[in-house]
Amino acid sequence: GAGVSQSPSNKVTEKGKDVELRCDPISGHTALYWYRQSLGQGLEFLIYFQGNSAPDKSGLPSDRFSAERTGGSVSTLTIQRTQQEDSAVYLCASSQSWASQNEQFFGPGTRLTVL
Amino acid sequence: QQQVKQSPQSLIVQKGGISIINCAYENTAFDYFPWYQQFPGKGPALLIAIRPDVSEKKEGRFTISFNKSAKQFSLHIMDSQPGDSATYFCAASGDGASNYQLIWGAGTKLIIKP
Numbered sequence: 488g489a490g491v492s493q494s495p496s497n498k499v500t501e502k503g504k505d506v507e508l509r510c511d512p513i514s515g516h517t518a519l520y521w522y523r524q525s526l527g528q529g530l531e532f533l534i535y536f537q538g539n540s541a542p543d544k545s546g547l548p549s550d551r552f553s554a555e556r557t558g559g560s561v562s563t564l565t566i567q568r569t570q571q572e573d574s575a576v577y578l579c580a581s582s583q584s585w586a587s588q589n590e591q592f593f594g595p596g597t598r599l600t601v602l
Numbered sequence: 603q604q605q606v607k608q609s610p611q612s613l614i615v616q617k618g619g620i621s622i623i624n625c626a627y628e629n630t631a632f633d634y635f636p637w638y639q640q641f642p643g644k645g646p647a648l649l650i651a652i653r654p655d656v657s658e659k660k661e662g663r664f665t666i667s668f669n670k671s672a673k674q675f676s677l678h679i680m681d682s683q684p685g686d687s688a689t690y691f692c693a694a695s696g697d698g699a700s701n702y703q704l705i706w707g708a709g710t711k712l713i714i715k716p
Contacts, residue, residue: 491645529706543703578646593646596645
């Protein structure tokens with residue numbers, strides 16, 4: 488079956504512009520995560536969605552970052568007034584349910600470059 | 603206490619050799635320890651995972667060794683192949699109210715020389 492998909496695969500933007508990154512999780516997966524991965528670095532947790540529960544936004548680095556998940560499926564990560572330090576690969580993952588011991592399935596990521 | 607420390611940052615191994623990557627944790631409530639493998643341009647993918655009721659788990663050429671008293675776990679890749687060249691992440695979870703979150707190591711870039 489289809490895996491997690493993300494779009495666009497690459498995004499180049501100018502400092503100060505807003506960007507939207509999209510994630511389509513695996514059908515039926517109720518848990519969805521966003522991570523940020525800077526070049527050669529580990530995964531930085533950003534936000535977590537589980538079903539209709541309130542998302543855990545504790546990893547969002549500033550109020551310029553927001554995310555929503557519509558209908559319990561597709562998610563959009565929005566970065567307002569982008570800064571050069573926002574340049575990174577943004578990864579989305581989904582899993583069957585909330586438990587961390589469920590395998591997380593990752594998309595290929597969106598590489599964001601802020602000029 | 604939530605950190606997972608991974609070493610080395612990078613590793614070069616000759617084809618056929620054994621690759622060893624180590625991770626250490628502080629939180630004794632952690633009870634799930636996966637390893638993820640990431641190829642360039644791809645997202646990480648689950649490679650192998652262990653729970654603390656066993657000291658070792660083997661899947662093919664990949665083995666996790668777990669030392670509960672030392673709070674350490676390691677990934678061993680036997681007969682390393684050029685196709686194993688990737689970045690490897692250890693992780694841990696199981697800490698009560700936030701146990702939907704994996705706590706990630708910083709990653710190890712592994713290069714297998716032919």
